[in-house]
Amino acid sequence: MSPSADAPSSSSAAEALSFTTGQIVQEFGYDDDVDLDLRDAIEDLIGADLEDEDSQEIVDGVILWWRDGDGDLTDAMVDTLATLAPGAPVWVLVPKAGRDGHVLPAEIQESAGTAGLRVMSTVSLAADWTGTRLASRS
Known part of the structure; x- marks a missing residue:
């Protein structure tokens, strides 16, 4: 069975995040509902485990x-910046619309602006997650 357009394969979803071999990627917000196939595909792509x-x-x-309900999104975004290299992306992965825990794009946009980030793009990742790429304003 081929993957549908709504649910890209984990490896193509990982590639959509634009990480490359040798990069160090840090993960925030891990819980039992994350997409483990997507995590594995990211780790395969970078050739290393994700940093906690x-x-x-x-x-x-x-x-x-x-x-939705995880706390203050702006604070979480600011926390991701502590060890982020200049120009490196922050990907906010949220449940897709209609799924438990969905976060409205307007909330991501507002929190990003307050945290000193800007929304660059949004992509469908795996069956249940959407990713929004953020970049620093500098």
Whole structure:
């Protein structure tokens, strides 16, 4: 069975995040509902494990799993910036519309602006998650 346009394969979804071999990627918001196939595909793509949110490494990108009810999104976005290399992306991964925990795009946009980030693009990732790429304003 081929993947539908609504649910890209995990490897193509990981590639859509534009990470490359050798990069260090930090993960925030891990919980039992994350897409493990997507995580594995990202790790395969970069050739390493994802760094956890306590890591002090300077990182080439961040994935932030976020659901409605997780707390203050702006604060979480600011936390992702602590060890982020200049120009590196922050990907906010939220449940798709209609799924438990969905976050409205307007909330992501507003939180990003307050955190000093801007929304660059949004992509469909896996069956249940949407990713929004954020970049620093500088």
